[in-house]
Every structure is written in structure tokens, then in C-alpha cells.
């Protein structure tokens with residue numbers, strides 16, 4: 001662990017009041033938080049369980065915990081909370097269940113579930129007459145924005161300019177009612193509900209303010225209104241907290257983040273101390289210079305001047321490619337050649353891009369060259385349909401009230417139930433105020449449904465209820481889960497539904513991976529309460545939503561991720577792809593005139609690099625079924641010319657060989673090796 005500089009030291013030891021550490025990328029903000037946790041425990045004698053640190057992703061939380069543990073004996077860190085806002089909120093709701101509108105077994109709806117529910121509501125109430133995706137997308141955005149701004153359904157209408165948007169306000173009210181009726185919360189509720197409960201209950205506030213003696217928040221610039229309110233409610237008026245952030249790295253405005261919260265802190269906590277850090281410990285000066293120059297084009301809340309003692313470093317390379325295929329191939333070859341030339345590890349490399357689709361071609365190329373890679377922030381394991389289906393069965397078994405799970409699986413695999421039947425079932429469940437599952441086995445159902453539909457539903461209901469009983473407290477649940485899924489005929493369904501043998505194998509493998517993970521979580525659980533399948537599934541559902549990235553055991557791989565997912569991370573060699581107008585900056589941002597946010601994203605990308613940065617662009621790119629000619633990104637023009645190395649004026653270093661030749665050689669070596677192995 002590196003020794004902190006005097007400014008960092010000051011930030012670490014300042015505990016007498018609220019503190020904001022405001023500093024550019026790579027200046028050691030996260031390092032300050034980690035060391036400060038250790039300082040609070042060891043020097044200030046604050047018990048670990050009275051300290052809470054909030055980070056942006058599960059990955060960051062895990063890393064932070066590990067770093068703290070490396071600074072002191074493990075016993076001392078027991079009870080320390082290092083989590084994301086959402087994890088923290090979930091824990092809060094569990095503790096304070098009695099103060100919530102929820103019952104014990106509440107379920108958590110992920111984005112996909114929320115969407116399905118909204119779709120249902122729109123159809124059921126004929127709000128739109130159409131199940132148009134666009135409308136649902138808009139509704140989700142409206143509702144999430146309202147929630148993150150802590151605006152309740154009855155106040156939502158007042159915020160609307162356009163009377164046509166009224167349907168979204170109505171839908172919001174309906175959606176909330178349904179969530180509560182299903183005893184479910186959505187992702188936003190994990191923050192919004194705790195904030196609401198705390199703001200309405202002085203006693204509870206006192207309890208939590210007393211319980212959390214010190215709060216630390218990383219990536220503070222990306223907190224939204226609800227999160228900021230939650231912070232204020234937890235720390236109370238004395239404000240025992242340290243938050244660290246960089247307004248230039250605020251990249252989640254589209255999710256309600258408010259960089260103004262930085263300025264608000266000063267108003268809400270007049271005693272706020274602000275410490276600025278100016279030395280960057282991550283990057284070479286050319287990289288820093290590029291980052292600083294680009295971000296200068298934005299308006300600033302706070303000026304920062306970063307410097308580093310890592311020398312000038314290499315120029316930033318810009319590679320012009322003919323088209324997107326060529327770009328993917330070039331990046332793959334460059335990485336192979338660079339690695340071989342310098343004897344590096346794969347994990348030192350990262351390829352960043354604006355949109356997930358850009359990874360597809362690159363993945364194919366990397367596979368072609370046998371380069372191990374890991375993709376984070378793409379389609380997560382849990383977002384895959386087979387996983388969601390199996391999880392749907394598990395969720396329904398564990399929580400018979402979970403109507404969204406019911407709707408997902410009642411006809412998967414196909415049981416011949418049409419929309420008319422399901423609508424009638426829905427009405428029936430509303431009339432009797434019972435869940436959809438309970439309706440299936442209700443004595444009154446045969447009177448409203450044709451006998452065939454009824455018997456299918458009854459059979460389905462009995463099946464689920466049977467396994468609910470079987471799985472409850474079962475000492476070895478995983479084989480039972482497997483048996484249940486087999487009995488549903490789901491595996492046969494996957495076989496017949498897959499388009500290629502590879503797809504079929506992939507999907508079946510995924511299901512196996514799910515079983516294995518459930519077993520592993522059960523084995524790993526420390527106390528008995530966590531060993532139940534119920535606890536494990538809850539954990540999986542949460543992991544799924546919060547993480548959106550697969551945990552990888554083998555870490556020596558090239559990192560592929562979106563610019564958003566790269567926040568807070570660092571790599572020796574960084575490639576940013578697709579420096580084109582409409583891609584970076586993104587088309588939507590150009591239309592919405594939110595270029596500044598895209599520029600911050602560019603800034604985040606550049607500042608991930610420790611030693612070398614390469615930017616690529618394609619002259620032509622596929623889109624909408626045809627090749628289109630692209631325009632180079634405005635951000636390229638904003639970079640400092642003197643630190644760039646364009647291919648046209650790139651003089652090849654003598655010893656350096658053409659990457660294509662090197663990569664091809666590497667390929668044939670591998671092929672030879674594989675051949676040998678087979679023999």
C-alpha cells in the first residue's frame with residue numbers, strides 16, 4: 001500500500017466534520033477512502049460495524065473490502081459495511097421491515113420485470129391500446145426519473161409540461177399500486193423507500209444516525225437526488241462523513257445523477273471542509289494532458305490542475321481503419337503484437353467502447369486470435385432468457401405472490417395458455433385480491449374459465465405449490481431444483497427452441513452454471529439463515545441486478561467494457577474504439593444536446609490509462625443493414641496535437657515489426673501447438 005501524500009493524509013485524518021475530497025482522476029480518492037476506513041478503526045477506535053462505505057459497483061465494494069482487510073487483522077474489520085447504495089437500501093428495508101409497506105418475503109423486480117409489469121398494465125387498462133416498445137421505454141424513464149427525484153405519484157402530474165404525458169403519471173400511480181399489491185419493490189425503491197421512511201420517522205433517524213458513526217461515499221458526483229437525501233438522513237446535522245468525487249467524471253445524468261449535489265453539500269453543511277488533490281499517480285503526463293485538454297471544453301464547477309511524476313510517456317496513438325471489421329481486427333492484432341513484444345500480461349489491456357454492440361465484432365476477432373478476454377457490463381449472465389426462466393420458477397416457488405415471476409413462466413415452456421385466459425385469470429385474481437398463483441387453485445376459477453384452460457392452470461398451480469412445500473427447509477435443495485426444472489419440460493423446450501447446436505449447448509451450460517452457483521453459495525454461507533435456498537435465491541436476484549457482470553475466476557484476460565463500466569478502474573494499456581460522431585459522442589446526446597456528458601465520458605476513458613492510450617475509428621461502419629461513411633469524432637479535434645501520433649506521420653520504430661505479421665505468426669504458432677496437443 002502506497003504512502004499517502006500530505007493532502008491525502010489530511011483527508012484521511014480529518015474526522016471532526018463533513019469533508020468533501022474533490023479531485024481529478026487517479027489522484028487517490030478511492031485510496032483515501034480505503035485508508036481512512038482503516039484509520040477510523042485503528043486510530044479513532046470506531047468499531048467496524050459503525051462504519052459504512054458506499055461505492056458504485058459490487059466489484060468496487062469487493063475490492064475495497066479486500067484492501068481494508070489487507071491493512072489490518074481480519075477480526076477488526078468484522079461488521080464493516082462496504083456496499084453499493086442499493087445493497088445498503090435493501091439491508092435497511094430488511095432491518096426496518098415493520099416500518100415499510102412490505103411483508104417479509106418481498107420480491108425485487110429487475111428492469112425487465114418492471115417492463116413486463118408496465119406492459120401488462122398498459123394492456124389491461126387500455127391506456128395506450130398498443131404495446132409499443134417506445135411507449136413502455138418512455139414510461140420507464142418517466143417513472144424512474146420521478147422516483148429518483150423523490151416525486152410521488154400524486155405530485156407527478158404537476159411536473160408535466162405536456163398534457164399528453166399525463167398517461168405516464170397515471171401509469172406511475174397504477175404501477176406503484178401494483179408493486180405494493182405484489183409485495184414487490186423495484187430497483188429504484190431500494191433507495192427511495194429507505195429515504196422516505198427515514199424522512200417521516202424521527203425516531204428511526206436517530207437510531208440510524210447513532211448506528212452509523214461514520215459514512216464514506218466514493219464517486220459522489222454520480223449520486224442522484226434520492227441517494228443524496230438518503231445520505232443526509234443517515235448522517236444527520238453533524239455530518240460525520242467523507243465523500244469523494246470528481247465533477248468531471250459525472251456520467252450518469254441519464255440515470256438521474258446530479259453533479260450539482262457537490263455544490264449543494266456546501267449549502268446543506270456550512271461547516272463542510274473541501275480538500276483538493278492535484279497529483280495524479282496513475283498516468284503519464286501526455287495522457288493527463290490529453291484528458292485535461294478535452295475536458296477544458298466543458299463548463300466547470302471546480303477547476304483542477306492535475307500533474308504526475310510519471311514522465312511524458314508515449315504519444316497517444318490514433319488508428320484510422322477502413323471499416324468496423326477492420327477496426328476490430330486491428331485492435332485484436334495490436335494487442336497480440338504489443339503483448340508479445342513487451343512480454344506483458346493480458347490483464348494489463350482494456351478495450352473500451354461507447355455501446356455494447358461494438359464488442360461483438362471484437363469478441364469474434366479476439367477469439368480468432370485465441371486471446372482470452374472478459375466482457376463486463378454486457379449482457380449479464382442473469383439477463384439471459386434461460387436463466388431468467390429458471391430463476392422465474394425459483395422466485396415463484398419461494399414467493400407465491402410474485403406475479404411477475406408467474407407471468408414469465410406460466411407459459412414457458414408452452415402450455416397452450418392464450419392471452420384471453422391469462423386476462424381472465426388476472427381479473428379473477430384482482431376480484432379476489434389474491435395472487436395469480438393462488439387463483440389457479442381457487443375453487444371459483446372453474447366458473448370463469450373453459451375446463452381445458454382451468455385444468456392446465458390448476459395443474460400448474462399444484463405443481464408449484466408442491467415444490468414450495470418440498471423446498472422449504474430442504475437440507476439439499478439443488479438436486480430438487482434440478483428435478484423440478486426437468487419435470488416442467490423446460491430442458492426439452494430449450495432444445496427445440498435453440499436455433500443452432502452451439503446456442504443449445506450454451507443455454508444448457510448456463511443452466512448448469514446456475515445450479516453450480518446456487519450450490520456454491522449454499523456451501524459458502526456462514527450462518528444457517530443464509531444457507532436456505534430462499535436466502536440464496538434472494539442473493540442471486542440481487543447480484544443479478546446490481547452487478548450486471550459475471551464474476552470471473554481467471555483474471556488474466558483482456559478487459560472489454562463500456563466507458564461507463566470502466567469508471568474507477570485503471571489499466572496499463574487502454575484502447576478506446578469508435579471515435580466517430582454519433583458513436584462517441586453518441587447520437588442521442590447530439591440530438592439531446594448533452595455533449596458535455598459525453599465529453600466527461602471521454603475524459604473517464606482517457607484517464608483509465610496508466611501507460612499507453614490508443615484511439616481507433618472506422619471510416620465506414622455498418623448500421624441499419626448498410627455500410628455508412630462516418631465522420632470523425634469532435635473529441636479527436638479537441639485533443640492536443642503535439643501529443644498525438646497519427647498513422648500518417650507515424651514513423652515505425654526500427655525494431656518494431658508490423659503488428660499484422662506478428663499476430664499472424666502468433667496464430668500459426670498456436671495452431672502448431674494445438675495440433676501437437678491433439679496428437
Ligand code: ATP
Pocket residue numbers: 002003004005008023024025026027028029030031032246249280281282567568569570607
Ligand atoms: P478515479 O477518479 O479514476 O476513481 P481515484 O482518484 O480514485 O481515481 P485511485 O484509484 O485511488 O484514484 O488511485 C489511482 C492510483 O494511484 C492507484 O493505483 C493508487 O494505488 C495510486 N496512488 C494513490 N495515492 C498514491 C500515493 N500517495 N502514492 C503512490 N500511489 C498512489
Ligand code: MG
Pocket residue numbers: 029030031218568
Ligand atoms: Mg476512484
